[in-house]
Amino acid sequence: MIIYEFKVKGKDKQYRAIDDAIRTSQFIQNKCLHYWMDNKDKKVDKYVLNKYCAVLAAEFPFADELNSMARQSAAERAWSAISRFYDNCKKKIKGKKGFPKFKKHCRSVEYKTSGWALSTNRKTITFRDKKGIETLKLKGTYDLNYYDIKQIKRVRLVRRADGYYAQFAIDTDLKIETQPTGQVVGIDLGLKYFIADNKGNIEQSPQFYRKSEKQLNRANRKKSKKFDPKKKKAKQPQSTNYHKARNRYAKKHLRVSRQRKEYCKRVAYSVIQSNDLVAYEDLNVKGMVRNRRLAKSISDAGWSTFRSWLEYFGHKYGKLTVAAPPHNTSQNCSNCGKKVKKSLSTRTHVCPHCGYVKDRDVNAAINILKLGLSTVGHTGTYAWGDLPSWAIGASLSSNGESTNQESHGFLRE
Structure with a gap:
């Protein structure tokens, strides 16, 4: 899995729409975490949280505006924190076990295989949900034409201090054969x-x-x-x-x-x-x-x-x-x-x-x-x-940062 990152160019209203989508993703993530806290006596897993996203969409109109798979990605982020906490408890690590916390400053929203479409020349991307992000220009040196659309598993919009970025998680293996050095x-x-x-x-x-x-x-x-x-x-x-x-x-x-x-x-x-x-x-x-x-x-x-x-x-x-x-x-x-x-x-x-x-x-x-x-x-x-x-994993933390990024681009959970 590699990540290609592009800076996106749009109008001010599009940037405000991206901010709205990020806030909605944060809201869903926190709601899923709250649901898990309120139902600890029941068996709450990743699939239960995904179903709960549909309940949130029916209850809150602004949540319904976000693409369904983007809502599921937000629920997966919540479950990632929960499962990490469970794993730390099972391993009996010393000190704090990392109990999940509510997000206050989320900086990215993640779409899976729907809710977006690349142009024919792969220079622009259009988001199809009701947030109003619409078409954004992609500025970067990497060429997405080398990869099939089916290889792009996730698209993330990330807000940073110097602007907005789009990250494409591409399912491919980049192993390169080299001659042994003997060192x-x-x-x-x-x-x-x-x-x-x-x-x-x-x-x-x-x-x-x-x-x-x-x-x-x-x-x-x-x-x-x-x-x-x-x-x-x-x-x-x-x-x-x-x-x-x-x-x-x-x-x-x-x-x-x-x-x-x-x-x-x-x-x-x-x-x-x-x-x-x-x-x-x-x-x-x-x-x-x-x-x-x-x-x-x-x-x-x-x-x-x-x-x-x-x-x-x-x-x-x-x-x-x-x-x-x-x-x-x-x-x-x-x-x-x-x-x-x-x-x-x-x-x-x-x-x-x-x-x-x-x-x-x-x-x-x-x-x-x-x-x-x-x-x-x-x-x-x-x-x-x-x-x-x-x-290990192909999802991104909610602050939009990744430990390894080749292109600013290789990803780690």
């Missing part, structure tokens, strides 16, 4: 360096957020100055100047996000093209960002984005990617295997047992490669080569 590599993800491998090669961390932090803070202050707390208390809309400042602030964040994504994509592509096997750390990034001192730096590094792209390119080009357990990879000596305790500020590994001296991150990368090689071919390991994480 293997272990990668350590860090904050001082973005990555360091077992051969001593390092890639500097770009720190896009840190470099743009002053501009972001300035834009945030300007936005805050135009915010009127009295209007919020009276439940009145904020001024037009506030929304303009808010949009400028959002565009700056969007730029940083895209810079980080493109950087991770470029580095992951280079690593995959140069090696037949890539071993990397199976980091719990969600847990690591709870560290208040390092949360900003960890988020700025983009480890999860890099991993997703690494797994995607590994699947596409037939390379093996192995997620190795990260425990003590920085502490253990890669030469003799004995544990050498060191703080995070200690950047050089010096083994008192065998006298081995190496950069801390390079030493960790060697240990990661050894762990990766030891797990390859065994059942129940951390090997991700057969089923990358991005390949």
Whole structure:
């Protein structure tokens, strides 16, 4: 499954219609979640929620204006959160289980195989429901003529700070055969360096957020100055100047996000093209960002984005990617295997047992490669080569973002 993304061009009334469709999708998603909460004693599954969409359409005229399959997609989003909560409870994971929450800021609406039609030249798309979106121009470099209409499983309209986008989820396999390089590599993800491998090669961390932090803070202050707390208390809309400042602030964040994504994509592509096997750390990034001192730096590094792209390119080009357990990879000596305790500020590994001296991150990368090689071919390991994480599911989160996007485009749930 790949995602091709195009910017859509239309009139202001069409953009307002898209916003109305997004609000309706959010309303249906929240209603389905509320229905599940009120009927926990009954067996509520995905099919029950799909049927409940018809009840909502009969009760609310604005819900009936949205295409029936778009309503079902909203119900599927609600069920996705519910099933994830059930799975976490069954697995007995530590901490919070992720109880489903109501959506406040939804940014996309998803259509399945009906409710839309592409033009003959595939340059425009027309939405056929009663929301009034009608025909939108598609602006992009990708050609949809290479694919059959039946291969397009979903179409999503996404609202971002710089405009509206259409995403096409296409059912196709993009595996490409490449010649073996005969090389293997272990990668350590860090904050001082973005990555360091077992051969001593390092890639500097770009720190896009840190470099743009002053501009972001300035834009945030300007936005805050135009915010009127009295209007919020009276439940009145904020001024037009506030929304303009808010949009400028959002565009700056969007730029940083895209810079980080493109950087991770470029580095992951280079690593995959140069090696037949890539071993990397199976980091719990969600847990690591709870560290208040390092949360900003960890988020700025983009480890999860890099991993997703690494797994995607590994699947596409037939390379093996192995997620190795990260425990003590920085502490253990890669030469003799004995544990050498060191703080995070200690950047050089010096083994008192065998006298081995190496950069801390390079030493960790060697240990990661050894762990990766030891797990390859065994059942129940951390090997991700057969089923990358991005390949799980084909639906989009309600904020319209996707972890892997080639074209801004490859999708993961």
